[in-house]
Amino acid sequence: MEKVKLGIVGLGRLGREHAANINYNIINAELAAVCSAVPEEVESVMKEMNPGYGTTDYMEMFNDKNLDGIVIASNSAFHCKMICDAANAGVKNIYCEKPLGMTLEEIDLIKETVEKNNMNIFQIGYNRRFDQALMSMKEKIDAGFIGKPILIKLVNRDPEWNREALLKFSPTSGGLVFDMLTHDYDVARWLIGSDAETLYGIGGAYGYEGLAELNDIDNCIISIGFENGVMGYMETSRNATYGYHVEYEVFGTEGSLRLGTTPNKDRVVSMNRNGVTTECVKSFFEFWLPTFEAELQDFVDCIQNGKQPKAGLEDAYKAVQWAFAAKEAVDKRTVVSMK
Ligand code: NAI
Incomplete structure:
Protein backbone atom coordinates (compact mmCIF):
# COMPACT_ATOMS: atom_id res chain seq x y z
CA MET A 1 0.00 0.00 0.00
CA GLU A 2 1.26 3.50 -0.86
CA LYS A 3 2.39 5.63 2.04
CA VAL A 4 0.32 8.71 2.95
CA LYS A 5 2.43 11.78 2.07
CA LEU A 6 2.19 14.51 4.69
CA GLY A 7 3.43 18.07 4.87
CA ILE A 8 3.77 19.79 8.24
CA VAL A 9 3.75 23.50 9.08
CA GLY A 10 5.21 24.43 12.47
CA LEU A 11 8.38 22.75 13.74
CA GLY A 12 8.46 24.12 17.28
CA ARG A 13 7.90 22.33 20.58
CA LEU A 14 5.06 20.13 19.34
CA GLY A 15 5.56 20.31 15.56
CA ARG A 16 8.98 18.69 15.80
CA GLU A 17 7.50 15.83 17.83
CA HIS A 18 4.79 15.37 15.18
CA ALA A 19 7.40 15.44 12.38
CA ALA A 20 9.47 12.81 14.19
CA ASN A 21 6.44 10.57 14.72
CA ILE A 22 5.52 10.78 11.04
CA ASN A 23 9.11 10.13 10.00
CA TYR A 24 10.12 7.37 12.40
CA ASN A 25 7.04 5.76 13.93
CA ILE A 26 4.06 5.82 11.57
CA ILE A 27 4.89 3.16 9.01
CA ASN A 28 2.14 4.00 6.52
CA ALA A 29 3.10 7.71 6.40
CA GLU A 30 5.90 9.67 4.75
CA LEU A 31 7.26 13.03 5.89
CA ALA A 32 7.14 14.61 2.44
CA ALA A 33 7.50 18.32 3.27
CA VAL A 34 8.25 20.51 6.29
CA CYS A 35 7.70 24.23 6.87
CA SER A 36 8.50 26.77 9.55
CA ALA A 37 8.82 30.54 9.60
CA VAL A 38 12.18 29.93 11.29
CA PRO A 39 14.73 28.81 8.64
CA GLU A 40 17.00 27.19 11.27
CA GLU A 41 14.16 24.87 12.32
CA VAL A 42 13.63 23.81 8.68
CA GLU A 43 17.35 23.21 8.22
CA SER A 44 17.62 21.20 11.41
CA VAL A 45 14.68 18.89 10.53
CA MET A 46 15.95 18.53 6.93
CA LYS A 47 19.31 17.42 8.30
CA GLU A 48 17.92 14.99 10.85
CA MET A 49 14.90 13.51 9.03
CA ASN A 50 15.60 14.13 5.35
CA PRO A 51 12.01 14.85 4.20
CA GLY A 52 11.18 15.51 0.50
CA TYR A 53 11.67 19.26 0.85
CA GLY A 54 11.66 22.11 3.34
CA THR A 55 10.27 25.63 2.96
CA THR A 56 9.48 28.79 4.89
CA ASP A 57 6.45 29.49 2.65
CA TYR A 58 3.52 27.32 3.71
CA MET A 59 1.60 28.08 0.48
CA GLU A 60 4.23 26.05 -1.40
CA MET A 61 3.04 22.99 0.54
CA PHE A 62 -0.66 23.84 0.39
CA ASN A 63 -0.43 24.11 -3.43
CA ASP A 64 1.49 20.82 -3.75
CA LYS A 65 -0.94 18.30 -5.26
CA ASN A 66 1.43 15.41 -4.46
CA LEU A 67 0.68 15.73 -0.75
CA ASP A 68 -2.20 13.72 0.74
CA GLY A 69 -2.60 15.81 3.88
CA ILE A 70 -1.33 18.74 5.95
CA VAL A 71 -0.49 18.86 9.65
CA ILE A 72 -0.79 22.33 11.19
CA ALA A 73 1.28 22.77 14.36
CA SER A 74 1.83 26.52 14.25
CA ASN A 75 0.99 28.92 17.08
CA SER A 76 -2.75 29.06 17.77
CA ALA A 77 -3.07 32.63 16.46
CA PHE A 78 -2.27 31.33 12.93
CA HIS A 79 -4.63 28.34 12.87
CA CYS A 80 -7.53 30.23 11.28
CA LYS A 81 -5.51 31.78 8.48
CA MET A 82 -3.66 28.54 7.72
CA ILE A 83 -6.78 26.32 7.76
CA CYS A 84 -8.62 28.75 5.46
CA ASP A 85 -5.62 29.14 3.12
CA ALA A 86 -5.22 25.36 2.94
CA ALA A 87 -8.93 24.70 2.34
CA ASN A 88 -9.11 27.40 -0.35
CA ALA A 89 -6.01 25.96 -2.04
CA GLY A 90 -7.78 22.59 -2.31
CA VAL A 91 -6.17 20.66 0.58
CA LYS A 92 -8.61 17.84 1.42
CA ASN A 93 -7.15 16.40 4.63
CA ILE A 94 -6.08 18.56 7.57
CA TYR A 95 -4.91 17.79 11.08
CA CYS A 96 -4.70 20.96 13.19
CA GLU A 97 -3.45 21.48 16.72
CA LYS A 98 -5.90 22.77 19.29
CA PRO A 99 -7.57 25.22 19.70
CA LEU A 100 -9.44 25.61 16.42
CA GLY A 101 -9.33 29.41 16.60
CA MET A 102 -8.87 32.30 19.00
CA THR A 103 -12.28 34.04 18.58
CA LEU A 104 -15.87 33.02 17.86
CA GLU A 105 -15.62 34.87 14.53
CA GLU A 106 -12.57 32.78 13.60
CA ILE A 107 -14.23 29.45 14.34
CA ASP A 108 -17.32 30.47 12.34
CA LEU A 109 -15.11 31.39 9.39
CA ILE A 110 -13.18 28.10 9.62
CA LYS A 111 -16.38 26.03 9.78
CA GLU A 112 -17.82 27.84 6.77
CA THR A 113 -14.59 27.53 4.75
CA VAL A 114 -13.98 23.86 5.56
CA GLU A 115 -17.59 22.92 4.75
CA LYS A 116 -17.66 24.99 1.54
CA ASN A 117 -14.54 23.25 0.25
CA ASN A 118 -15.85 19.70 0.88
CA MET A 119 -12.93 18.56 2.95
CA ASN A 120 -12.55 14.79 3.50
CA ILE A 121 -10.89 14.74 6.90
CA PHE A 122 -10.61 17.54 9.42
CA GLN A 123 -9.02 16.39 12.65
CA ILE A 124 -8.35 18.53 15.72
CA GLY A 125 -5.48 17.80 18.11
CA TYR A 126 -7.46 16.57 21.10
CA ASN A 127 -4.86 13.90 21.80
CA ARG A 128 -6.34 12.85 25.15
CA LEU A 289 3.55 11.17 25.13
CA PRO A 290 2.05 8.03 23.49
CA THR A 291 -1.09 9.94 22.49
CA PHE A 292 0.80 12.27 20.11
CA GLU A 293 1.84 9.34 17.94
CA ALA A 294 -1.57 7.63 18.25
CA GLU A 295 -3.54 10.68 17.08
CA LEU A 296 -1.38 11.14 13.97
CA GLN A 297 -1.52 7.40 13.26
CA ASP A 298 -5.30 7.77 13.29
CA PHE A 299 -5.15 10.78 10.95
CA VAL A 300 -3.10 8.74 8.47
CA ASP A 301 -5.46 5.75 8.80
CA CYS A 302 -8.46 8.02 8.24
CA ILE A 303 -6.91 9.32 4.99
CA GLN A 304 -6.01 5.82 3.85
CA ASN A 305 -9.29 4.11 4.79
CA GLY A 306 -11.78 6.93 4.34
CA LYS A 307 -12.97 6.83 7.97
CA GLN A 308 -13.76 9.92 10.04
CA PRO A 309 -11.56 11.10 12.94
CA LYS A 310 -12.44 10.69 16.62
CA ALA A 311 -12.27 14.47 17.14
CA GLY A 312 -13.48 16.43 14.14
CA LEU A 313 -14.61 19.92 13.17
CA GLU A 314 -17.74 19.92 15.34
CA ASP A 315 -15.74 18.85 18.42
CA ALA A 316 -13.15 21.53 17.69
CA TYR A 317 -15.90 24.14 17.35
CA LYS A 318 -17.76 23.12 20.51
P1 NAI B 1 6.07 26.88 19.09
O1 NAI B 1 6.08 28.36 19.28
O2 NAI B 1 7.11 26.07 19.77
O3 NAI B 1 6.17 26.56 17.53
C1 NAI B 1 5.37 27.24 16.59
C2 NAI B 1 5.85 26.90 15.20
O4 NAI B 1 4.97 27.49 14.24
C3 NAI B 1 7.26 27.40 14.88
O5 NAI B 1 7.98 26.41 14.18
C4 NAI B 1 7.00 28.59 13.96
O6 NAI B 1 8.03 28.88 13.07
C5 NAI B 1 5.78 28.10 13.22
N1 NAI B 1 5.05 29.18 12.55
C6 NAI B 1 4.39 30.22 13.09
N2 NAI B 1 3.92 31.03 12.10
C7 NAI B 1 4.28 30.48 10.92
C8 NAI B 1 4.11 30.86 9.56
N3 NAI B 1 3.43 31.95 9.21
N4 NAI B 1 4.64 30.06 8.61
C9 NAI B 1 5.31 28.93 8.95
N5 NAI B 1 5.51 28.55 10.23
C10 NAI B 1 5.01 29.30 11.20
O7 NAI B 1 4.60 26.38 19.50
P2 NAI B 1 4.14 25.00 20.17
O8 NAI B 1 4.29 25.07 21.63
O9 NAI B 1 4.76 23.87 19.42
O10 NAI B 1 2.56 25.03 19.88
C11 NAI B 1 2.07 24.83 18.59
C12 NAI B 1 0.59 24.49 18.68
O11 NAI B 1 0.44 23.28 19.40
C13 NAI B 1 -0.26 25.54 19.41
O12 NAI B 1 -1.48 25.70 18.74
C14 NAI B 1 -0.50 24.91 20.77
O13 NAI B 1 -1.75 25.30 21.34
C15 NAI B 1 -0.50 23.44 20.44
N6 NAI B 1 -0.08 22.60 21.56
C16 NAI B 1 -0.81 21.48 21.85
C17 NAI B 1 -0.49 20.66 22.91
C18 NAI B 1 -1.30 19.46 23.20
O14 NAI B 1 -1.24 18.97 24.32
N7 NAI B 1 -2.04 18.95 22.25
C19 NAI B 1 0.65 20.98 23.76
C20 NAI B 1 1.41 22.13 23.32
C21 NAI B 1 1.05 22.91 22.27
Whole structure:
Protein backbone atom coordinates (compact mmCIF):
# COMPACT_ATOMS: atom_id res chain seq x y z
CA MET A 1 0.00 0.00 0.00
CA GLU A 2 1.26 3.50 -0.86
CA LYS A 3 2.39 5.63 2.04
CA VAL A 4 0.32 8.71 2.95
CA LYS A 5 2.43 11.78 2.07
CA LEU A 6 2.19 14.51 4.69
CA GLY A 7 3.43 18.07 4.87
CA ILE A 8 3.77 19.79 8.24
CA VAL A 9 3.75 23.50 9.08
CA GLY A 10 5.21 24.43 12.47
CA LEU A 11 8.38 22.75 13.74
CA GLY A 12 8.46 24.12 17.28
CA ARG A 13 7.90 22.33 20.58
CA LEU A 14 5.06 20.13 19.34
CA GLY A 15 5.56 20.31 15.56
CA ARG A 16 8.98 18.69 15.80
CA GLU A 17 7.50 15.83 17.83
CA HIS A 18 4.79 15.37 15.18
CA ALA A 19 7.40 15.44 12.38
CA ALA A 20 9.47 12.81 14.19
CA ASN A 21 6.44 10.57 14.72
CA ILE A 22 5.52 10.78 11.04
CA ASN A 23 9.11 10.13 10.00
CA TYR A 24 10.12 7.37 12.40
CA ASN A 25 7.04 5.76 13.93
CA ILE A 26 4.06 5.82 11.57
CA ILE A 27 4.89 3.16 9.01
CA ASN A 28 2.14 4.00 6.52
CA ALA A 29 3.10 7.71 6.40
CA GLU A 30 5.90 9.67 4.75
CA LEU A 31 7.26 13.03 5.89
CA ALA A 32 7.14 14.61 2.44
CA ALA A 33 7.50 18.32 3.27
CA VAL A 34 8.25 20.51 6.29
CA CYS A 35 7.70 24.23 6.87
CA SER A 36 8.50 26.77 9.55
CA ALA A 37 8.82 30.54 9.60
CA VAL A 38 12.18 29.93 11.29
CA PRO A 39 14.73 28.81 8.64
CA GLU A 40 17.00 27.19 11.27
CA GLU A 41 14.16 24.87 12.32
CA VAL A 42 13.63 23.81 8.68
CA GLU A 43 17.35 23.21 8.22
CA SER A 44 17.62 21.20 11.41
CA VAL A 45 14.68 18.89 10.53
CA MET A 46 15.95 18.53 6.93
CA LYS A 47 19.31 17.42 8.30
CA GLU A 48 17.92 14.99 10.85
CA MET A 49 14.90 13.51 9.03
CA ASN A 50 15.60 14.13 5.35
CA PRO A 51 12.01 14.85 4.20
CA GLY A 52 11.18 15.51 0.50
CA TYR A 53 11.67 19.26 0.85
CA GLY A 54 11.66 22.11 3.34
CA THR A 55 10.27 25.63 2.96
CA THR A 56 9.48 28.79 4.89
CA ASP A 57 6.45 29.49 2.65
CA TYR A 58 3.52 27.32 3.71
CA MET A 59 1.60 28.08 0.48
CA GLU A 60 4.23 26.05 -1.40
CA MET A 61 3.04 22.99 0.54
CA PHE A 62 -0.66 23.84 0.39
CA ASN A 63 -0.43 24.11 -3.43
CA ASP A 64 1.49 20.82 -3.75
CA LYS A 65 -0.94 18.30 -5.26
CA ASN A 66 1.43 15.41 -4.46
CA LEU A 67 0.68 15.73 -0.75
CA ASP A 68 -2.20 13.72 0.74
CA GLY A 69 -2.60 15.81 3.88
CA ILE A 70 -1.33 18.74 5.95
CA VAL A 71 -0.49 18.86 9.65
CA ILE A 72 -0.79 22.33 11.19
CA ALA A 73 1.28 22.77 14.36
CA SER A 74 1.83 26.52 14.25
CA ASN A 75 0.99 28.92 17.08
CA SER A 76 -2.75 29.06 17.77
CA ALA A 77 -3.07 32.63 16.46
CA PHE A 78 -2.27 31.33 12.93
CA HIS A 79 -4.63 28.34 12.87
CA CYS A 80 -7.53 30.23 11.28
CA LYS A 81 -5.51 31.78 8.48
CA MET A 82 -3.66 28.54 7.72
CA ILE A 83 -6.78 26.32 7.76
CA CYS A 84 -8.62 28.75 5.46
CA ASP A 85 -5.62 29.14 3.12
CA ALA A 86 -5.22 25.36 2.94
CA ALA A 87 -8.93 24.70 2.34
CA ASN A 88 -9.11 27.40 -0.35
CA ALA A 89 -6.01 25.96 -2.04
CA GLY A 90 -7.78 22.59 -2.31
CA VAL A 91 -6.17 20.66 0.58
CA LYS A 92 -8.61 17.84 1.42
CA ASN A 93 -7.15 16.40 4.63
CA ILE A 94 -6.08 18.56 7.57
CA TYR A 95 -4.91 17.79 11.08
CA CYS A 96 -4.70 20.96 13.19
CA GLU A 97 -3.45 21.48 16.72
CA LYS A 98 -5.90 22.77 19.29
CA PRO A 99 -7.57 25.22 19.70
CA LEU A 100 -9.44 25.61 16.42
CA GLY A 101 -9.33 29.41 16.60
CA MET A 102 -8.87 32.30 19.00
CA THR A 103 -12.28 34.04 18.58
CA LEU A 104 -15.87 33.02 17.86
CA GLU A 105 -15.62 34.87 14.53
CA GLU A 106 -12.57 32.78 13.60
CA ILE A 107 -14.23 29.45 14.34
CA ASP A 108 -17.32 30.47 12.34
CA LEU A 109 -15.11 31.39 9.39
CA ILE A 110 -13.18 28.10 9.62
CA LYS A 111 -16.38 26.03 9.78
CA GLU A 112 -17.82 27.84 6.77
CA THR A 113 -14.59 27.53 4.75
CA VAL A 114 -13.98 23.86 5.56
CA GLU A 115 -17.59 22.92 4.75
CA LYS A 116 -17.66 24.99 1.54
CA ASN A 117 -14.54 23.25 0.25
CA ASN A 118 -15.85 19.70 0.88
CA MET A 119 -12.93 18.56 2.95
CA ASN A 120 -12.55 14.79 3.50
CA ILE A 121 -10.89 14.74 6.90
CA PHE A 122 -10.61 17.54 9.42
CA GLN A 123 -9.02 16.39 12.65
CA ILE A 124 -8.35 18.53 15.72
CA GLY A 125 -5.48 17.80 18.11
CA TYR A 126 -7.46 16.57 21.10
CA ASN A 127 -4.86 13.90 21.80
CA ARG A 128 -6.34 12.85 25.15
CA ARG A 129 -9.01 10.93 23.26
CA PHE A 130 -6.16 8.57 22.28
CA ASP A 131 -5.02 7.86 25.84
CA GLN A 132 -5.48 4.16 26.68
CA ALA A 133 -6.84 4.82 30.18
CA LEU A 134 -9.33 7.47 29.05
CA MET A 135 -10.43 5.22 26.18
CA SER A 136 -11.02 2.44 28.70
CA MET A 137 -13.07 4.81 30.91
CA LYS A 138 -15.15 5.84 27.90
CA GLU A 139 -15.82 2.21 26.92
CA LYS A 140 -16.89 1.34 30.47
CA ILE A 141 -19.17 4.38 30.77
CA ASP A 142 -20.83 3.51 27.46
CA ALA A 143 -21.17 -0.14 28.48
CA GLY A 144 -23.01 0.86 31.68
CA PHE A 145 -20.30 -0.27 34.14
CA ILE A 146 -21.06 2.63 36.53
CA GLY A 147 -24.79 2.68 35.78
CA LYS A 148 -26.13 6.14 35.05
CA PRO A 149 -23.38 8.83 35.25
CA ILE A 150 -24.08 11.40 37.97
CA LEU A 151 -20.98 13.59 37.92
CA ILE A 152 -17.61 14.08 36.28
CA LYS A 153 -14.60 15.63 38.00
CA LEU A 154 -11.56 16.91 36.09
CA VAL A 155 -8.35 18.17 37.73
CA ASN A 156 -5.64 19.77 35.59
CA ARG A 157 -2.58 21.35 37.23
CA ASP A 158 0.47 22.64 35.41
CA PRO A 159 3.89 22.58 37.07
CA GLU A 160 4.78 25.94 38.56
CA TRP A 161 5.77 28.37 35.77
CA ASN A 162 8.68 30.75 35.57
CA ARG A 163 6.88 34.07 36.21
CA GLU A 164 8.49 35.98 33.31
CA ALA A 165 7.72 33.15 30.90
CA LEU A 166 4.08 33.06 31.99
CA LEU A 167 3.66 36.84 31.64
CA LYS A 168 5.09 36.57 28.11
CA PHE A 169 2.96 33.54 27.17
CA SER A 170 -0.33 34.77 28.66
CA PRO A 171 -1.37 37.53 26.19
CA THR A 172 -1.02 35.33 23.08
CA SER A 173 -2.44 32.13 24.58
CA GLY A 174 -5.95 33.33 25.40
CA GLY A 175 -5.30 32.83 29.12
CA LEU A 176 -5.91 30.01 31.61
CA VAL A 177 -9.62 29.46 30.98
CA PHE A 178 -9.26 29.52 27.20
CA ASP A 179 -5.94 27.74 26.72
CA MET A 180 -5.31 25.36 29.55
CA LEU A 181 -8.81 23.97 29.89
CA THR A 182 -9.29 23.36 26.17
CA HIS A 183 -8.55 19.61 26.51
CA ASP A 184 -10.88 19.32 29.50
CA TYR A 185 -13.82 20.84 27.64
CA ASP A 186 -13.30 18.17 25.01
CA VAL A 187 -12.73 15.27 27.43
CA ALA A 188 -15.80 16.26 29.47
CA ARG A 189 -18.17 16.37 26.49
CA TRP A 190 -16.63 13.20 24.99
CA LEU A 191 -16.82 11.08 28.17
CA ILE A 192 -20.31 12.24 29.12
CA GLY A 193 -21.62 12.29 25.55
CA SER A 194 -23.45 15.56 26.10
CA ASP A 195 -22.87 19.29 25.84
CA ALA A 196 -22.96 21.92 28.56
CA GLU A 197 -26.25 23.64 29.20
CA THR A 198 -24.82 25.99 31.84
CA LEU A 199 -21.36 26.90 33.10
CA TYR A 200 -20.43 28.72 36.30
CA GLY A 201 -16.92 29.77 37.24
CA ILE A 202 -14.78 31.31 39.93
CA GLY A 203 -11.05 31.99 39.88
CA GLY A 204 -8.22 34.41 40.48
CA ALA A 205 -4.54 35.27 40.14
CA TYR A 206 -3.03 33.78 43.30
CA GLY A 207 0.57 32.97 42.50
CA TYR A 208 2.02 35.33 39.90
CA GLU A 209 2.37 39.07 40.39
CA GLY A 210 1.38 40.98 37.24
CA LEU A 211 -0.92 38.29 35.82
CA ALA A 212 -4.14 40.00 36.92
CA GLU A 213 -3.02 43.17 35.09
CA LEU A 214 -2.96 41.08 31.90
CA ASN A 215 -6.59 40.07 32.55
CA ASP A 216 -5.49 36.50 33.24
CA ILE A 217 -5.72 34.18 36.27
CA ASP A 218 -3.76 31.15 37.48
CA ASN A 219 -6.41 29.06 39.24
CA CYS A 220 -10.10 28.44 38.72
CA ILE A 221 -13.03 26.13 39.29
CA ILE A 222 -15.77 25.69 36.72
CA SER A 223 -19.00 23.83 37.33
CA ILE A 224 -20.96 22.32 34.48
CA GLY A 225 -24.63 21.48 34.09
CA PHE A 226 -24.82 19.09 31.15
CA GLU A 227 -27.80 18.96 28.79
CA ASN A 228 -28.40 15.33 29.83
CA GLY A 229 -28.56 16.25 33.52
CA VAL A 230 -25.04 15.11 34.55
CA MET A 231 -23.16 17.47 36.89
CA GLY A 232 -19.50 18.29 36.45
CA TYR A 233 -16.65 20.36 37.78
CA MET A 234 -13.18 21.21 36.63
CA GLU A 235 -10.38 22.69 38.65
CA THR A 236 -7.24 23.96 37.07
CA SER A 237 -4.03 25.57 38.25
CA ARG A 238 -0.65 26.80 37.12
CA ASN A 239 0.84 26.41 40.62
CA ALA A 240 1.64 22.72 41.14
CA THR A 241 5.08 22.93 42.80
CA TYR A 242 5.41 19.12 42.68
CA GLY A 243 4.94 18.56 38.93
CA TYR A 244 2.20 17.87 36.37
CA HIS A 245 -1.05 16.56 37.80
CA VAL A 246 -4.25 15.39 36.13
CA GLU A 247 -7.16 13.43 37.57
CA TYR A 248 -10.47 12.31 36.15
CA GLU A 249 -13.41 10.65 37.85
CA VAL A 250 -16.83 9.72 36.57
CA PHE A 251 -19.20 8.72 39.37
CA GLY A 252 -22.46 6.95 38.60
CA THR A 253 -25.44 5.17 40.18
CA GLU A 254 -23.53 1.83 40.14
CA GLY A 255 -19.91 2.83 40.80
CA SER A 256 -17.01 5.05 39.88
CA LEU A 257 -14.17 5.21 37.34
CA ARG A 258 -11.00 7.04 38.29
CA LEU A 259 -7.72 7.96 36.62
CA GLY A 260 -4.59 9.36 38.23
CA THR A 261 -5.34 9.95 41.90
CA THR A 262 -1.68 10.86 42.56
CA PRO A 263 0.64 11.94 39.73
CA ASN A 264 3.33 9.25 40.15
CA LYS A 265 6.02 9.18 37.47
CA ASP A 266 6.21 5.39 37.58
CA ARG A 267 5.63 2.45 39.93
CA VAL A 268 8.81 2.92 41.93
CA VAL A 269 8.53 3.72 45.64
CA SER A 270 11.88 4.95 47.06
CA MET A 271 12.72 4.45 50.72
CA ASN A 272 15.77 5.72 52.66
CA ARG A 273 16.60 7.64 55.88
CA ASN A 274 14.56 10.59 54.64
CA GLY A 275 11.41 8.52 54.37
CA VAL A 276 9.25 7.16 51.58
CA THR A 277 8.97 9.02 48.27
CA THR A 278 7.67 8.56 44.75
CA GLU A 279 8.77 10.76 41.85
CA CYS A 280 6.18 12.98 40.17
CA VAL A 281 5.37 13.41 36.46
CA LYS A 282 7.13 16.63 35.40
CA SER A 283 5.28 17.77 32.27
CA PHE A 284 2.27 17.24 30.04
CA PHE A 285 4.64 15.83 27.40
CA GLU A 286 5.77 13.06 29.72
CA PHE A 287 2.21 12.17 30.76
CA TRP A 288 0.59 12.18 27.32
CA LEU A 289 3.55 11.17 25.13
CA PRO A 290 2.05 8.03 23.49
CA THR A 291 -1.09 9.94 22.49
CA PHE A 292 0.80 12.27 20.11
CA GLU A 293 1.84 9.34 17.94
CA ALA A 294 -1.57 7.63 18.25
CA GLU A 295 -3.54 10.68 17.08
CA LEU A 296 -1.38 11.14 13.97
CA GLN A 297 -1.52 7.40 13.26
CA ASP A 298 -5.30 7.77 13.29
CA PHE A 299 -5.15 10.78 10.95
CA VAL A 300 -3.10 8.74 8.47
CA ASP A 301 -5.46 5.75 8.80
CA CYS A 302 -8.46 8.02 8.24
CA ILE A 303 -6.91 9.32 4.99
CA GLN A 304 -6.01 5.82 3.85
CA ASN A 305 -9.29 4.11 4.79
CA GLY A 306 -11.78 6.93 4.34
CA LYS A 307 -12.97 6.83 7.97
CA GLN A 308 -13.76 9.92 10.04
CA PRO A 309 -11.56 11.10 12.94
CA LYS A 310 -12.44 10.69 16.62
CA ALA A 311 -12.27 14.47 17.14
CA GLY A 312 -13.48 16.43 14.14
CA LEU A 313 -14.61 19.92 13.17
CA GLU A 314 -17.74 19.92 15.34
CA ASP A 315 -15.74 18.85 18.42
CA ALA A 316 -13.15 21.53 17.69
CA TYR A 317 -15.90 24.14 17.35
CA LYS A 318 -17.76 23.12 20.51
CA ALA A 319 -14.65 23.20 22.71
CA VAL A 320 -13.99 26.83 21.73
CA GLN A 321 -17.65 27.69 22.40
CA TRP A 322 -17.28 26.17 25.89
CA ALA A 323 -14.09 28.16 26.40
CA PHE A 324 -15.76 31.49 25.70
CA ALA A 325 -18.77 30.66 27.89
CA ALA A 326 -16.43 29.53 30.71
CA LYS A 327 -14.37 32.71 30.39
CA GLU A 328 -17.50 34.85 30.68
CA ALA A 329 -18.65 32.76 33.68
CA VAL A 330 -15.33 33.24 35.52
CA ASP A 331 -14.92 36.92 34.56
CA LYS A 332 -18.43 37.83 35.72
CA ARG A 333 -18.84 35.12 38.39
CA THR A 334 -22.15 34.27 36.89
CA VAL A 335 -24.01 31.33 35.40
CA VAL A 336 -23.75 31.36 31.60
CA SER A 337 -26.38 29.56 29.57
CA MET A 338 -25.10 27.84 26.43
CA LYS A 339 -28.50 27.88 24.71
P1 NAI B 1 6.07 26.88 19.09
O1 NAI B 1 6.08 28.36 19.28
O2 NAI B 1 7.11 26.07 19.77
O3 NAI B 1 6.17 26.56 17.53
C1 NAI B 1 5.37 27.24 16.59
C2 NAI B 1 5.85 26.90 15.20
O4 NAI B 1 4.97 27.49 14.24
C3 NAI B 1 7.26 27.40 14.88
O5 NAI B 1 7.98 26.41 14.18
C4 NAI B 1 7.00 28.59 13.96
O6 NAI B 1 8.03 28.88 13.07
C5 NAI B 1 5.78 28.10 13.22
N1 NAI B 1 5.05 29.18 12.55
C6 NAI B 1 4.39 30.22 13.09
N2 NAI B 1 3.92 31.03 12.10
C7 NAI B 1 4.28 30.48 10.92
C8 NAI B 1 4.11 30.86 9.56
N3 NAI B 1 3.43 31.95 9.21
N4 NAI B 1 4.64 30.06 8.61
C9 NAI B 1 5.31 28.93 8.95
N5 NAI B 1 5.51 28.55 10.23
C10 NAI B 1 5.01 29.30 11.20
O7 NAI B 1 4.60 26.38 19.50
P2 NAI B 1 4.14 25.00 20.17
O8 NAI B 1 4.29 25.07 21.63
O9 NAI B 1 4.76 23.87 19.42
O10 NAI B 1 2.56 25.03 19.88
C11 NAI B 1 2.07 24.83 18.59
C12 NAI B 1 0.59 24.49 18.68
O11 NAI B 1 0.44 23.28 19.40
C13 NAI B 1 -0.26 25.54 19.41
O12 NAI B 1 -1.48 25.70 18.74
C14 NAI B 1 -0.50 24.91 20.77
O13 NAI B 1 -1.75 25.30 21.34
C15 NAI B 1 -0.50 23.44 20.44
N6 NAI B 1 -0.08 22.60 21.56
C16 NAI B 1 -0.81 21.48 21.85
C17 NAI B 1 -0.49 20.66 22.91
C18 NAI B 1 -1.30 19.46 23.20
O14 NAI B 1 -1.24 18.97 24.32
N7 NAI B 1 -2.04 18.95 22.25
C19 NAI B 1 0.65 20.98 23.76
C20 NAI B 1 1.41 22.13 23.32
C21 NAI B 1 1.05 22.91 22.27
